Amino acid sequence: MVETVKYDPRSKFPPVDANSGKSVYNLLSGKYMKVWQGPQHPGITGNMSLELTVCGDEIIDCKTHVGYLHRGFEKLMERRRYIQCFPLVCRICVPEPDFNEYLFAEGTEELAGIEIPEKARWYRALTLEMARLASFLMWIGGQAAAFGMGTIGQWTVTMRDYVLDLFEELSGGRIYHMYIIPGGVRADLPAGFALRVEQTLAQIWKVLDDVELALMYNAVFKKRAMGLGVITPSIVDEYGITGPNARGSGIQRDIRKDNPYLVYDQLEFSIVTETGGDAYARTWVRLRETRQSIDLIRQMLEIMPTSGPFFQKLPNVLHWKIPGGQTYKKAECTRGEYGFFMVSDGTELPRRIYVRGPSYTHAVTLMEKLAVNVNIADTAGLMVSLHTYPPEIER
Amino acid sequence: MSLKDIIAPFSVWKRVFEKPYTNKKPIDTRPGAPRYRGFHVNDLDTCIGCGTCEEICQNVAIDMVPVRETRHGDSGLRPKMDYGRCCWCALCVDICPSGSLGMSNEYLWVDGDPEVFRFIPGHDEKSWNDSELGYRRAEGYDLLEGSRVPMPMLSVEESQKSFVEMVQGYSKEQAKAEADRCIACGICVATCPAHMQVPEYIKAIRDDDMVEGLRIVYQANPLPASCGRVCSHACEYVCAMKHKGEAISIRWLKRYIVDQIYLGEYSKILHECEPDNGKKVAIIGSGPGGLSAAYYLRLLGYAVTIYDANEKAGGMLRYGIPEYRLPYDQVEKDIEFIASLGVEFRQNARIGVDVDFLDIYGHNDAVFFSTGLSDPFGLDIAGEDLPGVVSGLDLLADVTHGKTPDIGSSVVVVGGGNVAMDAARTSRRYGAEVTILYRRREADMPADSEEIHEARGEGCEIVVQAIPLRIEKGTDTRLMLYWGKAEMVSDGPGKRPRPVLIEGSEEVIACDTVIPAIGQAADLTFLPQDIASRLVGKRGYVEVDEFHRTPVAKIYAGGDIANPKRDAISAIANGHSAAKGIDIYLGNFQD
Numbered sequence: 011m012v013e014t015v016k017y018d019p020r021s022k023f024p025p026v027d028a029n030s031g032k033s034v035y036n037l038l039s040g041k042y043m044k045v046w047q048g049p050q051h052p053g054i055t056g057n058m059s060l061e062l063t064v065c066g067d068e069i070i071d072c073k074t075h076v077g078y079l080h081r082g083f084e085k086l087m088e089r090r091r092y093i094q095c096f097p098l099v100c101r102i103c104v105p106e107p108d109f110n111e112y113l114f115a116e117g118t119e120e121l122a123g124i125e126i127p128e129k130a131r132w133y134r135a136l137t138l139e140m141a142r143l144a145s146f147l148m149w150i151g152g153q154a155a156a157f158g159m160g161t162i163g164q165w166t167v168t169m170r171d172y173v174l175d176l177f178e179e180l181s182g183g184r185i186y187h188m189y190i191i192p193g194g195v196r197a198d199l200p201a202g203f204a205l206r207v208e209q210t211l212a213q214i215w216k217v218l219d220d221v222e223l224a225l226m227y228n229a230v231f232k233k234r235a236m237g238l239g240v241i242t243p244s245i246v247d248e249y250g251i252t253g254p255n256a257r258g259s260g261i262q263r264d265i266r267k268d269n270p271y272l273v274y275d276q277l278e279f280s281i282v283t284e285t286g287g288d289a290y291a292r293t294w295v296r297l298r299e300t301r302q303s304i305d306l307i308r309q310m311l312e313i314m315p316t317s318g319p320f321f322q323k324l325p326n327v328l329h330w331k332i333p334g335g336q337t338y339k340k341a342e343c344t345r346g347e348y349g350f351f352m353v354s355d356g357t358e359l360p361r362r363i364y365v366r367g368p369s370y371t372h373a374v375t376l377m378e379k380l381a382v383n384v385n386i387a388d389t390a391g392l393m394v395s396l397h398t399y400p401p402e403i404e405r
Numbered sequence: 406m407s408l409k410d411i412i413a414p415f416s417v418w419k420r421v422f423e424k425p426y427t428n429k430k431p432i433d434t435r436p437g438a439p440r441y442r443g444f445h446v447n448d449l450d451t452c453i454g455c456g457t458c459e460e461i462c463q464n465v466a467i468d469m470v471p472v473r474e475t476r477h478g479d480s481g482l483r484p485k486m487d488y489g490r491c492c493w494c495a496l497c498v499d500i501c502p503s504g505s506l507g508m509s510n511e512y513l514w515v516d517g518d519p520e521v522f523r524f525i526p527g528h529d530e531k532s533w534n535d536s537e538l539g540y541r542r543a544e545g546y547d548l549l550e551g552s553r554v555p556m557p558m559l560s561v562e563e564s565q566k567s568f569v570e571m572v573q574g575y576s577k578e579q580a581k582a583e584a585d586r587c588i589a590c591g592i593c594v595a596t597c598p599a600h601m602q603v604p605e606y607i608k609a610i611r612d613d614d615m616v617e618g619l620r621i622v623y624q625a626n627p628l629p630a631s632c633g634r635v636c637s638h639a640c641e642y643v644c645a646m647k648h649k650g651e652a653i654s655i656r657w658l659k660r661y662i663v664d665q666i667y668l669g670e671y672s673k674i675l676h677e678c679e680p681d682n683g684k685k686v687a688i689i690g691s692g693p694g695g696l697s698a699a700y701y702l703r704l705l706g707y708a709v710t711i712y713d714a715n716e717k718a719g720g721m722l723r724y725g726i727p728e729y730r731l732p733y734d735q736v737e738k739d740i741e742f743i744a745s746l747g748v749e750f751r752q753n754a755r756i757g758v759d760v761d762f763l764d765i766y767g768h769n770d771a772v773f774f775s776t777g778l779s780d781p782f783g784l785d786i787a788g789e790d791l792p793g794v795v796s797g798l799d800l801l802a803d804v805t806h807g808k809t810p811d812i813g814s815s816v817v818v819v820g821g822g823n824v825a826m827d828a829a830r831t832s833r834r835y836g837a838e839v840t841i842l843y844r845r846r847e848a849d850m851p852a853d854s855e856e857i858h859e860a861r862g863e864g865c866e867i868v869v870q871a872i873p874l875r876i877e878k879g880t881d882t883r884l885m886l887y888w889g890k891a892e893m894v895s896d897g898p899g900k901r902p903r904p905v906l907i908e909g910s911e912e913v914i915a916c917d918t919v920i921p922a923i924g925q926a927a928d929l930t931f932l933p934q935d936i937a938s939r940l941v942g943k944r945g946y947v948e949v950d951e952f953h954r955t956p957v958a959k960i961y962a963g964g965d966i967a968n969p970k971r972d973a974i975s976a977i978a979n980g981h982s983a984a985k986g987i988d989i990y991l992g993n994f995q996d
Binding site: 090091093094095096097098101161162165168171175178179180181182183186188194195196197198200220223224227228229230232233319320321323324325326327328329 | 406409410411413414416417420426437438439440441442457460461463464492493494495496499500508539540543544545546547548549550585586587588589608611
């Protein structure tokens with residue numbers, strides 16, 4: 011889709027040291043300047059800072075700084091019973107909390123040897139797809155707004171709110187759903203839920219048509235997004251890139267297909283890829299995956315079981331001791347591979363819960379690489395195109 | 406880049422004519438969804454203040470604060486929410502065993518004073534207090550287990566023929582599963598007369614640490630093998646889990662701990678006695694009260710002598726409770742451990758006959774007596790001195806002594822308490838047809854409901870609202886019991902209805918034996934007249950203070966003679982506190 015890298019190395023770009031591969035420059039020469047971007051951002055990239063060294067309006071060096079959101083969840087969980095971790099985990103990623111709930115529940119169940127009812131598996135998958143949908147809708151807003159197209163953001167964030175309405179109806183909460191609990195889910199679908207989901211999906215589908223017209227076939231967007239932040243397939247593994255960021259570079263990698271969890275092996279879908287590797291290609295991947303989520307939700311509502319239990323009785327959660335062991339559970343969230351590594355030492359408290367947020371690799375190491383040579387005005391767009399949520403960097 | 410890329414973005418203009426999506430506040434309001442996790446609601450009357458919500462809240466947003474008066478089964482505390490900490494996860498709602506806590510679908514609360522956001526749901530006046538909508542625990546989802554692990558029991562066919570213990574006891578897996586249900590709220594501790602640390606010993610079962618369990622049990626109860634079988638289990642009536650279904654079988658879990666450890670191991674596990682302090686205490690009566698006082702006094706280093714009129718120690722535990730409920734070897738186990746500590750037992754020593762009370766009083770530093778109620782009430786009707794009329798207590802004692810009671814083939818038991826049930830079921834085991842007459846309704850029966858249920862299961866016929874009129878000699882059978890029907894007459898609200906004989910109603914039962922079991926009184930004739938007259942207070946009970954000190958110096962009393970609850974665990978508690986009282990009195994108390 012895109013032919014050339016947008017910015018050519020220019021003469022004012024400082025020389026690169028052969029050993030370290032880093033630019034060598036003298037800040038006191040007056041040619042360069044340090045700019046701190048963040049922790050408040052014009053886009054919706056969340057609370058993290060970029061320490062940019064610029065020459066004119068061009069970034070020659072980027073250092074990422076996190077720590078503004080550190081709440082110590084992983085440590086907090088070591089001092090809480092398993093059931094008490096349940097309300098905590100969703101906070102690790104605000105816009106898409108369900109993956110935390112799901113992976114925590116799944117890991118706990120595996121360590122404790124609990125098998126959940128079939129219906130709960132469908133409900134979990136439904137919740138996860140709805141969460142993906144909400145997350146993508148919010149991301150579109152950010153991606154468009156980062157290039158000055160706030161209107162599109164208004165449409166999609168509204169649509170996201172309608173998805174949140176559905177979550178509210180299902181779980182009692184709009185942002186922190188706390189619906190997927192070890193043992194299954196907390197409640198059955200409300201009466202007529204499938205119908206209202208379908209109404210919302212139809213509405214979103216139409217808005218996505220408009221978004222495509224206004225964003226993807228937009229000269230401004232194309233001009234700025236094409237060639238921005240190119241991820242070549244060769245660095246995908248080196249930088250631990252997953253999700254749409256990898257798929258935008260033509261890598262066919264999706265945990266839902268590669269290691270199907272829940273009911274994904276019973277659903278029909280294919281991995282969405284693009285070959286450009288730039289922000290524009292990634293935008294296409296995400297837009298198509300948004301439609302894919304809608305399609306998957308429709309499929310699930312059609313074939314999911316309507317009767318049977320949705321919760322498997324647990325031992326008394328107030329003193330639930332889980333046999334010693336460890337497990338790693340992963341799932342495909344909108345940013346890539348979300349993972350929970352859990353260790354139990356046989357007591358009532360988890361020994362260690364390590365959360366792999368995909369934003370960690372994308373927003374820290376990858377961003378530092380991609381930002382170099384980018385115009386300072388494009389940093390917001392670049393960051394959003396990597397789709398990062400800082401809360402999951404700092405668990 | 407094409408022409409389309411220039412034109413297409415203009416498509417946004419078509420949305421100019423769309424209605425806005427946003428609500429126009431305050432004209433439009435948007436109620437929360439029916440399941441919305443909004444502000445808390447609490448039904449204060451259903452809430453029992455168990456504090457499980459506080460326990461599960463990982464934000465420490467809930468404090469239990471005193472709102473109501475403390476009573477049995479209700480701590481009087483109610484949850485106070487701190488909305489500066491609450492994360493609206495609703496685990497408190499999910500775990501609430503009484504189901505009183507919920508959440509409304511209200512989500513707007515504006516106030517300039519941050520202090521108001523700490524409030525007591527249900528207690529503080531809030532617009533959402535009566536809200537039906539909002540989050541409640543869904544049907545089919547439950548974090549607690551409401552039903553009890555069934556206890557293996559002898560079948561009725563077997564049990565009505567033998568004196569083998571009916572309740573067979575939990576296996577390890579069963580005990581652990583039952584112990585797992587406990588939420589450790591401690592309402593049982595407050596209710597137990599002996600304040601046994603129930604949640605702690607249940608935890609010991611979960612941890613499979615019987616040694617620790619036995620240690621905890623003996624802190625407040627030196628007769629656990631007996632109590633684990635026949636305790637009146639006030640704890641189970643107030644158990645928070647009872648509000649969800651069935652109470653934790655606290656009594657049987659206690660029994661489980663004791664059953665796992667041989668008597669020979671006890672001395673390695675439990676406290677050793679303190680060195681002898683040279684002081685002597687005499688205890689009269691070797692029932693639960695006396696044994697308990699003896700144990701705790703002996704631990705403190707006193708030289709303890711127990712005087713008892715019966716052949717063997719144990720009092721009512723041995724002579725008043727049939728073997729199928731409490732096997733003799735279990736009573737023996739409890740007593741033998743107490744004896745092994747150096748407590749001296751003087752059996753067959755009737756005070757006033759074999760030993761002089763004043764002699765004991767003079768030679769000891771303190772005297773504790775818990776002689777119980779050994780004098781059965783008569784029916785007070787004509788013919789009750791005929792041969793074939795035998796009191797329930799006498800029948801049970803005879804069986805313990807190894808005699809085969811002469812009850813014939815049909816028996817009528819009069820009364821509705823546990824002694825009546827024991828007498829009836831014992832008679833049944835000797836092959837008699839048994840009828841139980843009780844003058845009030847079945848719901849009024851003082852016997853444990855399981856006793857009534859099992860008695861009926863074993864084939865005892867229960868006739869309620871029946872008043873015995875007279876006993877005559879029979880022709881085919883030894884006796885004829887005439888009885889009349891009663892109707893319940895209300896004495897006004899709040900009072901127990903009274904049975905009144907329906908004039909003219911008279912029925913007759915031909916039987917070989919009539920067993921009155923309508924209660925018993927204290928027999929204090931062993932005491933010198935001047936002391937006895939100073940001891941007995943209102944309603945025939947011996948007057949005691951909180952340390953079970955009587956108005957007469959050096960004399961302490963406990964058990965059924967001093968305690969209207971009249972059960973073993975209360976007697977044990979009395980013995981324990983009397984031991985403390987004696988220790989304080991004799992100046993040996995160390996905090």
